[in-house]
Amino acid sequence: xxxxxxxxxxxxxxxxxxxxxxxxxxxxxxxxxxxxxxxxxxxxxxxxxxxxxxxxxxxxxxxxxxxxxxxxxxxxxxxxxxxxxxxxxxxxxxxxxxxxxxxxxxxxxxxxxxxxxxxxxxxxxxxxxxxxxxxxxxxxxxxxxxxxxxxxxxxxxxxxxxxxxxxxxxxxxxxxxxxxxxxxxxxxxxxxxxxxxxxxxxxxxxxxxxxxxxxxxxxxxxxxxxxxxxxxxxxxxxxxxxxxxxxxxxxxxxxxxxxxxxxxxxxxxxxxxxxxxxxxxxxxxxxxxxxxxxxxxxxxxxxxxxxxxxxxxxxxxxxxxxxxxxxxxxxxxxxxxxxxxxxxxxxxxxxxxxxxxxxxxxxxxxxxxxxxxxxxxxxxxxxxxxxxxxxxxxxxxxxxxxxxxxxxxxxxxxxxxxxxxxxxxxxxxxxxxxxxx
Amino acid sequence: xxxxxxxxxxxxxxxxxxxxxxxxxxxxxxxxxxxxxxxxxxxxxxxxxxxxxxxxxxxxxxxxxxxxxxxxxxxxxxxxxxxxxxxxxxxxxxxxxxxxxxxxxxxxxxxxxxxxxxxxxxxxxxxxxxxxxxxxxxxxxxxxxxxxxxxxxxxxxxxxxxxxxxxxxxxxxxxxxxxxxxxxxxxxxxxxxxxxxxxxxxxxxxxxxxxxxxxxxxxxxxxxxxxxxxxxxxxxxxxxxxxxxxxxxxxxxxxxxxxxxxxxxxxxxxxxxxxxxxxxxxxxxxxxxxxxxxxxxxxxxxxxxxxxxxxxxxxxxxxxxxxxx
Numbered sequence: 001x002x003x004x005x006x007x008x009x010x011x012x013x014x015x016x017x018x019x020x021x022x023x024x025x026x027x028x029x030x031x032x033x034x035x036x037x038x039x040x041x042x043x044x045x046x047x048x049x050x051x052x053x054x055x056x057x058x059x060x061x062x063x064x065x066x067x068x069x070x071x072x073x074x075x076x077x078x079x080x081x082x083x084x085x086x087x088x089x090x091x092x093x094x095x096x097x098x099x100x101x102x103x104x105x106x107x108x109x110x111x112x113x114x115x116x117x118x119x120x121x122x123x124x125x126x127x128x129x130x131x132x133x134x135x136x137x138x139x140x141x142x143x144x145x146x147x148x149x150x151x152x153x154x155x156x157x158x159x160x161x162x163x164x165x166x167x168x169x170x171x172x173x174x175x176x177x178x179x180x181x182x183x184x185x186x187x188x189x190x191x192x193x194x195x196x197x198x199x200x201x202x203x204x205x206x207x208x209x210x211x212x213x214x215x216x217x218x219x220x221x222x223x224x225x226x227x228x229x230x231x232x233x234x235x236x237x238x239x240x241x242x243x244x245x246x247x248x249x250x251x252x253x254x255x256x257x258x259x260x261x262x263x264x265x266x267x268x269x270x271x272x273x274x275x276x277x278x279x280x281x282x283x284x285x286x287x288x289x290x291x292x293x294x295x296x297x298x299x300x301x302x303x304x305x306x307x308x309x310x311x312x313x314x315x316x317x318x319x320x321x322x323x324x325x326x327x328x329x330x331x332x333x334x335x336x337x338x339x340x341x342x343x344x345x346x347x348x349x350x351x352x353x354x355x356x357x358x359x360x361x362x363x364x365x366x367x368x369x370x371x372x373x374x375x376x377x378x379x380x381x382x383x384x385x386x387x388x389x390x391x392x393x394x395x396x397x398x399x400x401x402x403x404x405x406x407x408x409x410x411x412x413x414x415x416x417x418x419x420x421x422x423x424x425x426x427x428x429x430x431x432x433x434x435x436x437x
Numbered sequence: 438x439x440x441x442x443x444x445x446x447x448x449x450x451x452x453x454x455x456x457x458x459x460x461x462x463x464x465x466x467x468x469x470x471x472x473x474x475x476x477x478x479x480x481x482x483x484x485x486x487x488x489x490x491x492x493x494x495x496x497x498x499x500x501x502x503x504x505x506x507x508x509x510x511x512x513x514x515x516x517x518x519x520x521x522x523x524x525x526x527x528x529x530x531x532x533x534x535x536x537x538x539x540x541x542x543x544x545x546x547x548x549x550x551x552x553x554x555x556x557x558x559x560x561x562x563x564x565x566x567x568x569x570x571x572x573x574x575x576x577x578x579x580x581x582x583x584x585x586x587x588x589x590x591x592x593x594x595x596x597x598x599x600x601x602x603x604x605x606x607x608x609x610x611x612x613x614x615x616x617x618x619x620x621x622x623x624x625x626x627x628x629x630x631x632x633x634x635x636x637x638x639x640x641x642x643x644x645x646x647x648x649x650x651x652x653x654x655x656x657x658x659x660x661x662x663x664x665x666x667x668x669x670x671x672x673x674x675x676x677x678x679x680x681x682x683x684x685x686x687x688x689x690x691x692x693x694x695x696x697x698x699x700x701x702x703x704x705x706x707x708x709x710x711x712x713x714x715x716x717x718x719x720x721x722x723x724x725x726x727x728x729x730x731x732x733x734x735x736x737x738x739x740x741x742x743x744x745x746x747x748x749x750x751x752x753x754x755x756x757x758x759x760x761x762x
Contacts (some may be wrong), residue, residue: 060720077726078701078702082725085724085725086506086724088507089506107507112602113509209641221469261593262699262700263701264700264701265700265703266587266588266700267591267593267700269590271593274594398726398727400726401727404701404702404726407702411708412709415707415708434727436729437729437732
């Protein structure tokens with residue numbers, strides 16, 4: 001029968017493709033391991049949006065023997081990091097270049113043997129291309145191995161929806177909005193005004209996002225650390241910066257300003273689309289997330305104001321070359337290119353991650369950059385302003401696990417499952433437990 | 438009637454006698470008869486040894502070590518991981534959740550499947566269509582099912598909370614309440630597996646001799662009575678099979694609760710670990726954010742032990758129940 005034979009042919013093709021894929025997967029990239037004159041394929045593993053597509057094209061144009069494949073675009077860090085860890089543990093499977101988020105870098109740095117020492121390949125002379133602290137974050141504690149080259153930093157701002165602000169009778173101009181909230185207490189007052197107008201939207205998305213912003217600000221402003229001190233002692237319960245951030249967040253929760261969405265959940269994404277909250281703590285890379293989640297329909301409805309409190313840094317990544325890569329030399333070259341001044345500017349233009357290179361931050365391409373999606377906000381100026389004077393926050397060995405526990409405790413209070421006092425007890429106890437694991 | 442043997446032994450007919458003694462066979466065929474069955478079943482056992490037994494033993498070996506996933510050294514710690522597990526309240530919470538979800542999903546599921554199979558066993562129009570139809574949920578991908586149900590049970594944007602709102606019930610935060618999340622996850626499991634079990638029951642029902650029902654009707658037994666007195670007891674081995682399969686699947690529940698809890702740290706199964714199953718707890722420890730492979734392996738072994746225990750208990754209960762009915 002007509003349909004049948006066609007169906008069979010499709011099935012046969014499907015089987016062939018699947019088999020080929022499986023064989024290719026099993027064979028790894030043995031096929032092009034001969035570093036002779038044949039073209040080689042470099043795989044780059046990323047999460048979220050790194051904005052490298054145009055840079056790949058440029059690089060391929062100037063290096064005809066190299067083909068670049070990117071994996072993992074758009075996946076979140078929770079999906080990406082277990083995979084990367086398994087690849088490293090198995091000694092097989094990782095890309096030739098892997099992106100590592102700063103909070104996880106500490107854990108990977110504890111076993112630097114998994115990565116190529118970039119200092120052995122002339123990366124040392126690039127030091128001046130990076131902010132001092134960003135450079136040292138990529139180094140092992142003894143300073144002898146450079147595990148990763150810095151990509152972006154997470155300078156902070158506060159993104160808000162103009163249409164909702166207008167509905168609530170608040171100013172919509174970004175200068176005026178910034179003046180509304182020099183401190184977090186002012187931010188709460190604005191929130192209460194907003195809430196009184198019953199717009200049908202919450203003032204902010206999730207208390208955990210606000211908490212994380214404040215704890216990084218406080219940590220940066222005081223000792224330069226939050227959950228762990230610089231000697232890797234867990235100080236969740238004794239560091240005043242953590243407690244202060246906790247208390248401020250409790251005030252926000254207490255005022256009923258949060259939409260109580262679990263960050264990165266399907267509901268959170270839907271809430272962007274349906275304009276269910278008016279503000280969100282906004283590290284530079286968050287602008288790309290907002291644009292992706294709220295969609296083209298909300299273009300011009302968002303704007304960016306300064307963040308309440310001090311400046312600060314949330315997030316930012318590194319590129320590393322795993323030892324298991326079969327094309328280490330070529331991969332190192334590509335990593336250097338992607339993290340170069342021009343590379344960082346290119347990525348910023350594509351998806352908004354703020355450069356970690358002072359030269360890039362001074363470049364007119366950045367200082368003059370605006371974002372049409374965010375009502376023409378001068379993103380380069382807003383995020384770049386504090387970036388060079390950023391005080392980084394030190395992150396200890398089990399930073400990610402500890403952070404998870406503390407943020408989770410915030411969430412239980414937000415949902416009314418715990419009192420602020422019990423929530424704090426949970427945060428401290430569970431953080432200690434996580435640090436011991 | 439005369440058989441050919443009798444015919445041949447008619448008097449007067451020459452009979453060719455065979456030589457006494459066992460028939461002579463080539464030695465090769467003797468070896469063949471004796472050993473080839475083992476050869477035929479060998480592929481399964483070889484595969485099982487490679488993909489089943491070896492990982493099992495290796496996992497146990499890992500569980501005796503402090504095994505940081507990325508570290509080069511894995512010091513031997515004996516049973517330390519197990520003793521830590523015994524006093525780990527989060528672990529016991531995951532056991533409690535797993536058993537809770539298992540019970541509230543499997544019991545209604547098997548009863549429903551039995552009822553469905555009984556319906557499908559009657560004279561229906563388009564029987565094959567309906568019989569195939571119940572299997573359709575099973576061939577959809579778990580991820581797709583979980584995403585759709587996750588949206589149905591969404592706190593602010595979900596159809597179910599919207600419907601509840603119509604009858605004046607306030608929105609339920611399905612993710613952040615224990616019973617709510619259990620119910621939501623059980624619904625997904627039931628939707629997927631009820632039809633599958635129903636088809637197995639149906640196959641077994643068709644093997645029950647019709648005359649049993651005929652004589653029962655002559656004796657005046659109504660269909661309900663026939664169902665409980667004939668169908669269910671005759672299905673006993675099949676029910677035991679389905680219970681064991683459901684036990685194994687139910688206690689290893691992972692994808693549905695994981696995708697039901699979307700967002701950061703979905704592996705926790707809710708802010709207070711409301712719906713974190715044992716496999717999720719194993720993953721949380723072995724991989725992100727703890728990367729403690731040894732501890733995760735210990736959880737895996739405890740899960741294995743629990744499955745064996747629960748399967749045995751189930752079989753005992755069902756045997757007794759079927760015997761008494």
